[in-house]
Amino acid sequence: GSTPIVMQRNPMFSTINADDITKFKEILGEKNVVQDEEALLAANTDWMRKYKGSSNLLLQPRTTEEVYIFLSCEIVAACFTIFCIRISFPHLDRLFDKVSQVLKYCNSRCLAVVPQGGNTGLVGGSVPVFDEVIINMGSMKNIISFDKVRRRLYMVSGILVCEAGCILENLVSFLDNQGAVWKPNFWILDLTMPPFRFVMPLDLGAKGSCQIGGNVSTNAGGLRFVRYGSLHGNVLGLEAVLANGTVLDMLGTLRKDNTGYDLKHLFIGSEGSLGIISKVSILTPPKLSSVNLAFLACKDYVSCQNLLLEAKRKLGNILSAFEFLDSHSMDLVLNHSEGVRNPLPPSMHNFYVLIETTGSDQSYDKEKLEAFLLRSMEVGLISDGVLAQDINQAFSFWRIREGVPEALMKAGAVYKYDLSLPIEKMYDLVEEMRMRLGPAAKVVGYGHLGDGNLHLNISLPEYDDTVLGQVEPFVYEWTSKHRGSISAEHGLGLMKANKIHYSKSTESVHLMVSIKKLLDPNGILNPYKVLPSSLTS
Amino acid sequence: GSTPIVMQRNPMFSTINADDITKFKEILGEKNVVQDEEALLAANTDWMRKYKGSSNLLLQPRTTEEVYIFLSCEIVAACFTIFCIRISFPHLDRLFDKVSQVLKYCNSRCLAVVPQGGNTGLVGGSVPVFDEVIINMGSMKNIISFDKVRRRLYMVSGILVCEAGCILENLVSFLDNQGAVWKPNFWILDLTMPPFRFVMPLDLGAKGSCQIGGNVSTNAGGLRFVRYGSLHGNVLGLEAVLANGTVLDMLGTLRKDNTGYDLKHLFIGSEGSLGIISKVSILTPPKLSSVNLAFLACKDYVSCQNLLLEAKRKLGNILSAFEFLDSHSMDLVLNHSEGVRNPLPPSMHNFYVLIETTGSDQSYDKEKLEAFLLRSMEVGLISDGVLAQDINQAFSFWRIREGVPEALMKAGAVYKYDLSLPIEKMYDLVEEMRMRLGPAAKVVGYGHLGDGNLHLNISLPEYDDTVLGQVEPFVYEWTSKHRGSISAEHGLGLMKANKIHYSKSTESVHLMVSIKKLLDPNGILNPYKVLPSSLTS
Ligand SMILES: Cc1cc2nc3c(=O)[nH]c(=O)nc-3n(C[C@H](O)[C@H](O)[C@H](O)COP(=O)(O)OP(=O)(O)OC[C@H]3O[C@@H](n4cnc5c(N)ncnc54)[C@H](O)[C@@H]3O)c2cc1C
Numbered sequence A, B: 001g002s003t004p005i006v007m008q009r010n011p012m013f014s015t016i017n018a019d020d021i022t023k024f025k026e027i028l029g030e031k032n033v034v035q036d037e038e039a040l041l042a043a044n045t046d047w048m049r050k051y052k053g054s055s056n057l058l059l060q061p062r063t064t065e066e067v068y069i070f071l072s073c074e075i076v077a078a079c080f081t082i083f084c085i086r087i088s089f090p091h092l093d094r095l096f097d098k099v100s101q102v103l104k105y106c107n108s109r110c111l112a113v114v115p116q117g118g119n120t121g122l123v124g125g126s127v128p129v130f131d132e133v134i135i136n137m138g139s140m141k142n143i144i145s146f147d148k149v150r151r152r153l154y155m156v157s158g159i160l161v162c163e164a165g166c167i168l169e170n171l172v173s174f175l176d177n178q179g180a181v182w183k184p185n186f187w188i189l190d191l192t193m194p195p196f197r198f199v200m201p202l203d204l205g206a207k208g209s210c211q212i213g214g215n216v217s218t219n220a221g222g223l224r225f226v227r228y229g230s231l232h233g234n235v236l237g238l239e240a241v242l243a244n245g246t247v248l249d250m251l252g253t254l255r256k257d258n259t260g261y262d263l264k265h266l267f268i269g270s271e272g273s274l275g276i277i278s279k280v281s282i283l284t285p286p287k288l289s290s291v292n293l294a295f296l297a298c299k300d301y302v303s304c305q306n307l308l309l310e311a312k313r314k315l316g317n318i319l320s321a322f323e324f325l326d327s328h329s330m331d332l333v334l335n336h337s338e339g340v341r342n343p344l345p346p347s348m349h350n351f352y353v354l355i356e357t358t359g360s361d362q363s364y365d366k367e368k369l370e371a372f373l374l375r376s377m378e379v380g381l382i383s384d385g386v387l388a389q390d391i392n393q394a395f396s397f398w399r400i401r402e403g404v405p406e407a408l409m410k411a412g413a414v415y416k417y418d419l420s421l422p423i424e425k426m427y428d429l430v431e432e433m434r435m436r437l438g439p440a441a442k443v444v445g446y447g448h449l450g451d452g453n454l455h456l457n458i459s460l461p462e463y464d465d466t467v468l469g470q471v472e473p474f475v476y477e478w479t480s481k482h483r484g485s486i487s488a489e490h491g492l493g494l495m496k497a498n499k500i501h502y503s504k505s506t507e508s509v510h511l512m513v514s515i516k517k518l519l520d521p522n523g524i525l526n527p528y529k530v531l532p533s534s535l536t537s
């Protein structure tokens, strides 16, 4: 048990019956209609094991074999084939669209559903609250096209089109391999140049499980936001299925397209409450060869801030990550994550900062970073620091930062807050919270300092409503007072659906509700989430 | 006369009467209710002098003196004051909000309106079709805040908040001046460093007249898109006034905010048909000191393409513009723009390319560009070229590229098409069109090659329906067949409202129409534009 959420199942929704199961099996095939208890338990429980639903049905729509059967053999040939098929029969996909058929049926029966990706969300958005049908997208994991090779010319547009269920890490590897197999044997210029590879414009600790559809649905930020910016800028197109089964083809692959309202943005960050995202088209930036990573110690928060300021000025366009963690976070990772060592022994410092640079010129970039670090050391902004000497060391530094959420989980119960705040105020909140709660709780602060995004976490042996009462609404009021956001990147989900007014005006919330009603009149898509239940039901 | 648009005035709309005028004078003050013929003629006519309305009324809402009176004295002090006022009386603005009062009244009377910015739009969106009331935003030109200096710490967030009527070029100068007056007298690091300045993340030929509100409403692309990307990524917040006068405060200044649907994106690119944008919050990137510009000649289009490919690979993150024009465009500029000289005499080349780099290290960047140009020359991608030696020469190169639209205007009648196309196909269309039209018309191609954005223009002594019949729908069908966009950056306006289906699916268009009806049930905002009239009236 955790946050006490007193909530009523919406009686408008039907409950699953035998006919429904028959119908779903008809649409999806026997094995994709899951009623097995173990699988259901996993799908009902969120990553933190904090939110738990009681759904009896897990559906796993799969790409229609009729259309994508070719994919297993030869990806390029298949893409071409699919392309031809799509050109000749643009509606063929739709006829076979399983997600569309499932939603259409659920809508007609008024069965509530939860769209689910990798189930790594941190606000209780990806699991049922009651008995909603779980639609997991993990089986829709085909790469549809990667626009690099076009006929006789090698293009460098780097546009990837894939199904929503692709796991982020798999896309990263795919892009890396694309480069590796690229033999520019009829290219007129430098045949000696290294292959041109691409990367995903987002990266996060959950990359091994989270899906691109989940990332887009939560408008995930992550570790490279400071460099590549928001998914609103990187996603070029989407296919989304509305509650009534309508397939909305917004799957453009163009850099620029100003024909009417740009509807895809409604779905980016809507957490499965407006439609199920089934395909994504995304601009992938070139992978640059020179990456450097420094792990640094600062004596106080003001130094972290000033370091950021200087990093932005002096590293400018090679800066690709600026993350921080306080000693309390470091302590947790050292105690709870296996095989992690303190890179700056023997003592503990108050703050740690990771600075990554990415560029195209190894010696120049390294020199630039080294000069910057030296100067920052001289003026006392940095107390100690180390530059990763190889990829393994870089990996071990990243493990520390990426390991904080997992270490917090292992340490016991945790209340998580994901806030945008003016950078100069940010750590005041952590300190105030620490004062407020006293020794009863461990208060840790870490996150994406470069974007003004603090992860404030309160770690306890077990969930405790008295402590929670001291944390909330204080943390939301404090954030609102400083004109911050109560959810920088994780979304509202179930946890903060009723808290939206701390960050959004009444008029805005009302318009959101109207849009929800327009797109999903029966409210079957991810009910009880995102918007205040008082306004939606 | 030009494109014959057979259109009926929507009889639902009222016509202006004496009471309306009285009411508007009451709200805006006598001098902001303009009925003067000359002013009306200008406001009724678009930049190309191709679209002409017959409105009898021009309204110029002004920032409420009650709130912003301080601004004239001391900007920083005033910002602080306003900030305090806003904190204490958050609804004060709204009480005085002229745009809100005007729209509320128009909506109640069912008077149609056209929001107007700098009136530089190229698709007939900014002028009335019949007698719609023109609401020009040019008097709302205050800068509200620039988040660089915060108390004792210099922040580098670079977030600019301003009213919608600010002219783009004025914002550029403002940002440049901010840097200049910055004296870091209590900053602990290098006091010797040059000041940290900022730039607008967009730039376009019309910068001297267009307004930021117009830019956002058209989702303008422009010359630096290849570097800074779309306004969907750069705009952090908006204030928009809906048809019924509701002020929608989405004026966030945070890099990250995932609380509910990101409504501002609906207004970005909606061309005044969903609401009037009254304030804009935008992320301005740091102004980097090292800018280089090359003016190059290529023998054929394939060379331009390959040059782009190589520029992306080798110049990577310092590439800030990649523009092209064909010999026909060059010819027009040389003949019609004053004081322009051919930078690569004596002969004419088939294609010209401008490559701009922007970085932080003058000698390194220049070396990189020079090496790139040398190599491209060696392998024959470039036939000739010159590097701007100073800012004046750079300015003169830009004048050529930016001068094409103006030169086309002076040359006579012009049919303009703004297309996104796969880069390798792009120029085929220009050549096909040339073949199709024969010597009767001059067909020119230029534009933002780096983003796959072609400006195809057909220049004639005067408008000619026979020629038009040969151009349309051919150009739209060709674009649609190649999965391009019939409007990359200019929007649909009046010109292409009925052509939207060439680029968008039926389902998407229907959803757009539903959203239009939700936000503007009487359809008073910029009627006959953006969406097909068959669906909206
Ligand atoms: C260790 C760890 C580190 C993390 N780091 C970050 C970080 O740095 N930055 C960050 O932003 N987040 C982070 N997260 C949160 C989470 O990983 C991201 O929000 C991620 O994008 C969720 O993807 P998912 O596929 O797991 O989605 P899920 O958790 O399955 O779902 C999340 C939400 O999206 C909806 N959804 C999922 N797929 C679809 C779809 N195809 N169509 C419509 N709706 C869908 C769900 O209904 C739910 O509301 C982290 C999580 C963990 C566990």
Ligand SMILES: Cc1cc2nc3c(=O)[nH]c(=O)nc-3n(C[C@H](O)[C@H](O)[C@H](O)COP(=O)(O)OP(=O)(O)OC[C@H]3O[C@@H](n4cnc5c(N)ncnc54)[C@H](O)[C@@H]3O)c2cc1C
Pocket (backbone or CB within 6 Å): B047, B114, B115, B116, B117, B118, B119, B120, B121, B122, B125, B126, B137, B164, B203, B204, B205, B206, B209, B210, B211, B212, B213, B214, B215, B216, B217, B218, B219, B220, B221, B222, B223, B271, B272, B273, B275, B276, B277, B278, B405, B406, B489, B490, B493, B526
């Ligand atoms: C020489 C020249 C070069 C150009 N170059 C480019 C270029 O490189 N890239 C590009 O994208 N465009 C370009 N344009 C087109 C045009 O300048 C841009 O579209 C510009 O953004 C329009 O701004 P504006 O203030 O003039 O808007 P207007 O022309 O006044 O209006 C354009 C549209 O926006 C609406 N609108 C204006 N202000 C508001 C507001 N505050 N609230 C709601 N709706 C509003 C109007 O109703 C209209 O539909 C160019 C135009 C010219 C003349």
